[in-house]
Amino acid sequence: MSALQVQAGELLASGKAEVVIGYGEGTRGRVRPVFVRTRADVSLLVFDGRCTANLTVYLAKPEVGRMGKAAIVATPGAVRSLIQLIAEHQVDPGEVVVLAADDDAVTLLTDPAALEAYAAAHPVTIPPEAKAVTESLARMSAQERRAFWDAELSRCFKCYACRSACALCYCTRCITDMNQPQWVCVAPHALGVMEWHLNRAMHMAGRCVQCGSCTSACPAGIPIGLLAMEASRSVEKEFGAQAGLRCDAPPALSSFAADDRESFIL
């Protein structure tokens, strides 16, 4: 048994968790999420380089909440999103324990302080291909950037996988699903697609923890995470607030600090 399976088994046996949310073997060599509720099933749990999806996406769901106290297998990005979910009052820190997994170790995190320490010790890592795109985007003029995104977004057919994969897209009713009034065009044409993605980027500003889930979920291979990442990076630049590091962080955009730069106010 792997270290992860042993720890998960102990949590279930001791009652510290009633469900372990982790990765299991799927079809065609891929992994899928599994919900382990008995000790006998811990053998289903795996953790390796294929496990990149952010499982904290399940924590804010009421049906998962009804399963009882949860233990969750989390990558560093998922730990950050859990911290952000706690800061946004979506998860009660007393109701979840974390099996933080990276390439070589499994760490049990049981309180906000431990989560914050883990997040601080595991800073955001940007995959090299994303870094290359960001750098080339930074060199482009506004027109060139617009052309780049028009081309990328032309492949979007609005499956909303980015939204489903994102732990912080927990709204009960997404703005794009509203029709009284209809804020965002539902059709997957150029305008409708652009409206949706810009809206999502704005809603993620100051909240995106850069876990990369949305990009890896996109079936069309659009580097869609870059928009939210960039919005969050400008918030960080303006207000020094980085999402996913503190469980008691006030919302970056709706809170005020005396030393905010306010360079955007003319």
Added chain:
Amino acid sequence: MCSDPGQNMIKSAIKEKNLTGVVVAACSPRMHEPTFRRACAEAGLNPFLCEMANLREQCSWVHPRTDATTEKAIDIVSMLVAKVKRNAPLFPIKVPVTRTALVIGGGIAGIQSALDIANAGRQVVLVEREPSIGGHMSQLSETFPTLDCSQCILTPRMVEVAQHPNITLHTYAEVESLSGFIGNFTARIRKKARSIDERSCTGCGECVTACPIKKIPSEFNAGLGLRSAIYVPFPQAVPNKPVIDRGRCTYFQKGKCRFCETKCPAKAIRFDQQDEILDIAVGAVVVSTGFTVVETSFFPEYGYGLYKDVITGLQFERLLSASGPTLGEVRRPSDGKTPKNVVFLACAGSRDPAKGIEYCSKICCMYTAKHAMLYRHKVPDGDATVFYMDIRAAGKGYDEFVRRAIEDDEVRYIRGRVSRVFERQGKLVVKGADTLLGGQQVEIEADLVVLASAAVANPGAEELAQRLHVSYDGHSFFSEAHPKLRPVETNSAGIFLAGACQAPKDIPESVGQASAAASKVVGLFSCEELTREPVIAVVNRTAPPAYSTCAGCFMCRSACPFNAIESEEIKGRDGQILKTLARVNPGLCQGCGTCVAFCRSKAIDLQGFTHEQMYAQVMDLFA
């Protein structure tokens, strides 16, 4: 249209044609919306189904007479028609009022506010941080421009506060928190342990005489006099009961002494007294926490803190005061000699953008003239020199007062700033420029230098503002709701400002503002219920099981400038919490709409300006 015949046209149209909405295309809503809404109400239509299309300010007044202007007018009307179709009837909100006022700070402003409210028959709770009320005014010697003795006019007011049946006085106490909203606040007050049973203490002063620790710089005398560890701040203190300074008392520091206890004939000393926490329900708050003067470290170039004979204006007040450390004789702190050459520096720190205080402290010109004048009265053979930037003596009898100082009392006024104060052969030298003589350098030897140091906000003002949820400016003075038209209100309904906590002010202005704040409070208390416009934010409600599309992220809570967002738990039949969501307190919400803009899932709507209404209005323009 706003005349009676115009209103009657609307009324009869409502009745005859069974109208369900009215758009009046005329002037601004601020001007006549109430008029037309009242007319609609009289005709039996809910007043919130009436809208104004502003053709005056937004069209006819700002454009020439052309066809394009007419088209714009049609567009404006058409947009409002699109909106009014989606208007819903709204009803005024009623909020009960607790008719007790909290006054924070017992200086002259707080005293005046408390007395005015109490004399109008309402209950007042007055909270003062220091052991006695009186504030800065009690420290002053004489007051400009009449030179009447400050304490002589203040102390009767202080006594009146103590004896007023409608005023509850808490000295040596601080407001820990304020929750609630207009008409319904709860103030948590910490009464610090005085270490004295106030009921049995007779104020005889035996304990003060007995105390062996006597060399503590007296706060009341601005550090120029000394006090004991158990002390009454000044002889006219209200209440005239001592307090033990626990940080300085031998018993509290070393566990031995208790001399005061043995000497107390009333057995009123209580070493084991604890801080007391009181929760008080109040309906309105007057903030009158005053100001302070800048600290010593602010003026390294003037040698304040380095040379004993460089003092602040407040310290000079104590030297002039008959109740001061020198009993009113002007003697300098270093050797007790009578100074023959006194130099006054106006604008010490004020109007100095380089030091971060660009504002004028307002009171210094007048009190410097007073100081120089009183000094010349007390030391007729002494020379008084004032360095000034301009003389700002706007006020009744003020300019005459300054002229009197210059002409009758022969005070020498030099226009120019002082660059340095230094010591040369045991004498202070004030070096400056005379800008009326082309910037000529002047050096004056002085026995005493008095700095008219800048008035600044109290330390902790920001923290208090945050606790009360009132806004403050870049210098930590509390902000009024409108600089001209709402000068005593804050942006938080039910909280008012009085005195120098808002900006530096002299006594008449502080008293004036205090009475104004009191009249606002009394006005608020004139009804048992407040009626408010229903233009407030509302978190939506949907059918079970979600009950609302609010996700409970509470981004709105930190965005709200009025502290109006509360949390509400939605429980299932078994009592289990299904969801925690935001709720808008209708008593606190001012309808600014900031929360609406922040809500990602559009779960908050502003009544009368809902998303649906606004969207329809905008889309109509493009239709």
